[in-house]
Amino acid sequence: MAVRCSPPGGGQRSGSVWCERSGADVTRVALITGASSGIGLATARLLRGRGYRVALVARSADRLNEVAAELGALALPCDVADIDALPDLVSATVDEYGSLDVLVNNAGVHYRGSMLRHTPQQLAQMVMVNTAAPIALTRAAAEVMQPGSVVVNVASLAGKLPLAGAATYSGSKAGVRFWAMAAAEDLAERGIRMATVNPGPVDTGFFDEDLEHVTPMTFSQPMSTVEQCAQAVLKAIEADESPMEIDVPFASGKLATLGYVAPPLRRILRPALEKRGAKVKAELMRQKGLSG
Incomplete structure (x- = not known):
């Protein structure tokens, strides 16, 4: 069930608690999955601060x-692995706001x-959450999106380079990347743009629950913040190019691409990168009181 909330001071509308921010541009509507924490929450805050009306999706x-209460947003609790429920997210957003201009497929x-x-x-x-759900939700959203709308997929640098210890995750993110590149041509027929943001390791607490099983290679690259990733999503929303990709951080994306197109070089660099990552991982485990 959709829940509409607002911070103190919001007005009442149709029996629901609502938030109107004076002077804000509320002409654009965004639907964001995985919006209760991490990159999704940072993106919701950023877009809401810029005047977007936002519909938020998460399991909890x-x-x-x-x-939703913090942001004055539409809450749509849903497990995106439930493919049959995804069209209802689009319908609920349009019923509430009248349109859908931006879809951010972030849940992972x-x-x-x-x-x-x-x-x-x-x-x-x-595979269902990382690949099938973005495909199905985009298909539903495309039915109501107008020319000038945009779909942004939050994939991963792990989808640009085979990552041992994360085979299925890496494959699922590669799947959504390549799907987005191809589907961009289909969406272009309706004037809808497609973009993908590929974060490397992000400081979200995402690693904390199972740190000992995170591959050292993951920590060989600089850790980004959720705010940096949200800024990349915003850049993708505001760009004109389609399809487009943004890697976070930029240099790590170039390194991943180089490793993919030049496997011999990847084999040469891998020991040094794993050694660097192992040191970072060991320090993180020490800080958390875990044995190495």
């Missing part, structure tokens, strides 16, 4: 409603370590 209804799940550690259901969930 309690946390999502707290965020990652079970860490060798695929042999995980059940077939866990592996399938990664």
Whole structure:
């Protein structure tokens, strides 16, 4: 069920609590998945601060409603792995705001370590959330989006380079990247742009629950903040290019691309990168009181 919330001082509208920010440009509407924390929450805050009306999607209804109350947003609790429920997210957004201009496919799940550690259901969930859900939700959104709208997919640098210890996650993110590149041509027929943001490691607490199983290679690159990633999403929204990709950080993206197109070079660089990443991982584990 959709919940409309506002901070103190919001007005009443149609029996729902609502927030209007004086002087704000509220002409654009964004639907953001994975919006209760991390990159999704940072993106929601950034867009709301710029006057967007935002509809927020996450599995945890309690946390999502707290965020909606903070931002004056539409809360749509949903597990995006439930493909049949995704068209309802689009309908609820349009029913509330009258349009949908921006879709941010941000929700993601990652079970860490060798695929042999995980059940077939866990592996399938990664594919459903990371790849199938963005495809299905974009298909539903395309039915109501007008020319000038944009779809932004938050993928990963792991989708640009095979990553041992994250095989299914890496494959699922590669899948959404390549789908986005191809689907951009389909969406162009309706004047809808497609973009992808590829973060490297992000300081979100995403690693904390299973740190010992995170591959050292993950930590070989600089850690970005959720705010930096949100700025990349905003840049993708405001750009004219389609399809387009933004890597965060830029240099890590170039290194990943180089490693993909030149496998011999990847093999040469890998030991040094893994050594660097292992040092960072060991320090993080020490800080958290975990054994190496």
